[in-house]
Amino acid sequence: MKKAPRVAIQGIKASFHEEAAFKFFGKDIQTVECSSFKETCDVLRDGKADYVVMAIENSIAGSLLPNYTLIREYNFAVVGEVYLAIQLHLMALPGVKFEDVKFATSHPIAIRQCVDFFYDYPHIQVIEGSDTAACAKKIKEQQLTDTVAIANTLAAELYGLNIIERRIESNKKNFTRFLILKNDRSEEVTDINKASICFQIGNHVGALAKVLNIFAEQRVNLTKIQSMPVLGKRNEYYFYIDMEWSDMEKYDKAIRQSLKYTVDFNIMGEYQKNDKV
Known part of the structure; x- marks a missing residue:
């Protein structure tokens, strides 16, 4: 009998991270609850989990920048992705009516995504x-x-609560992208057509353009570019790039050519595109 994978999440059961884990792995998992993203990484590194599901960007709140640093510093492999529609509801104990409500509580990002609703109820x-x-x-x-x-x-x-107001998020096309992380790179991911890479370049005119043009010439589509300062070094940046391709040989060629113009180049993961919300 196949053992249920142990999946570390930031938060507790029924959080959006667990919902994302269910969407990727199915419901037959062992959820490992963690109080922070760093703790999920420690749990994975120490062999107390098989995977981490980690939010990396939200369509309204933007990128979770510290998480890029965690993935790179722990040197985890990105083995998949999952997109989750973020639908936010107001819920209360059975019998509680909306007019009884004095307080609303949630994660700061969730609150930010519902400001229009609460504007009408000061x-x-x-x-x-x-x-x-x-x-x-x-x-x-x-x-x-x-x-x-x-x-x-x-x-x-x-938790046995009644939903008293549905879909109170301001933007109904709100989604979060999560990455699936593993501690080792031995797992073979089949039908790969997407990758996440990280590198540094020299601080001179056209350095980044040179690298980006290599991918353009090989018809590799760059779906995201994120820059992060290198800690303690002025004018130096890590560039995190997600890319997709239809021709594996052209992707391989683009990677080989870009190595000549980059420093500290790291393929964080090669995996299957999974962007259905």
Whole structure:
């Protein structure tokens, strides 16, 4: 019998990270709850998990920049990706009506994504919490009759809460991209057509353009470029790039050619494109 994979997430059960894990692996997993993204990395490094599911960007809030640094510093392999539509609901204990609500609580990013809704209800005090699902769990455990959580359907089901307002997010096309990380690079990912790479270049005119042109010439599509300062070094940057291709040979050629013009080049992962929301 195949053993259920141990998947480390930032947050607790029924968080968006667990929902993303379910979408990628299916529901037969062992969820390893962690209080921070760094803790997920420590758990994976120490062999207490088989994978990490880590949010890397949100269509409204942007990139989670510290997570790029974590992946590079721990030298984990990116073995997959998953996109999740972020649907945010107001939930409360059974019997609580909207007019009873005095407080709303959730993760700061979730709160930011619902500002338009709360603009119409200034009497509701919005309080930041550590995690969307944790806020739902607190309402259940403490039997808070004047408080609602902003979280997903999974949290309402797990903690026995009623959804009293659905889809309160300002942008209905809100999604988060998560990366699937593994500690070693031995796992063969079949049908690869996407990669995440990282490198530095010299600080002179046209240095970055030279590298980008190599990929353009080989018909490799760059889907994301993210720069991050090199800690303690002025005017030096890491460039994180996601790319897709239809011809593996052209991708390989582009990688070989770009090595001549880059420093500290690292293929963080080669995997299968999975961008269905």
